[in-house]
Amino acid sequence: MVWLIRISLLFVVVLSLSAEKAVSHSVIVSQDVKEQTLNRNFLFAVFSMRVTRWPDGRPVRVFVLPDRHPLHSLFVKQQLQIFPYQLRNKWDRQIFTGAGTEPEQVDTMDEMYQKISRTKGAIGYIDDSFKLNLEKVRVIDEF
Numbered sequence: 001m002v003w004l005i006r007i008s009l010l011f012v013v014v015l016s017l018s019a020e021k022a023v024s025h026s027v028i029v030s031q032d033v034k035e036q037t038l039n040r041n042f043l044f045a046v047f048s049m050r051v052t053r054w055p056d057g058r059p060v061r062v063f064v065l066p067d068r069h070p071l072h073s074l075f076v077k078q079q080l081q082i083f084p085y086q087l088r089n090k091w092d093r094q095i096f097t098g099a100g101t102e103p104e105q106v107d108t109m110d111e112m113y114q115k116i117s118r119t120k121g122a123i124g125y126i127d128d129s130f131k132l133n134l135e136k137v138r139v140i141d142e143f
Helices: 002-022 040-047 070-080 084-097 109-118
Strands: 025-030 061-064 122-127 137-140
Touching (some): 025 070, 040 061, 040 070, 070 122, 109 122
Parallel strands (some): 061 122
Antiparallel strands (some): 025 137
């Protein structure tokens, strides 16, 4: 009986890992952002709200999905290489000390796309399966 429980547990773990890998995402920016690539350090600084301006001086507007959204968790773990609760702690610390703000939260990928397409200097992330109009947003491919 114990071996059956262990095999079942292993099966669940393998399925959850494969499901997480199957979802892929892209960083998207509004059309006015001139950067073609972003290095991982700059991306981390932007999403942790430490960098508030693009290199040309324009303000950065960061959009994120809710903390418990699977895509948010995947993006934070893979691209920023931290856990979502660690990112939340950084935002909360900046708000508490008055040193910064948190990013604007959107509820759906469609809302993420709409906000980024309409907001100058915007950055966010979206599932690769989402149909993008590349006349309104640009995909940043390399990190």
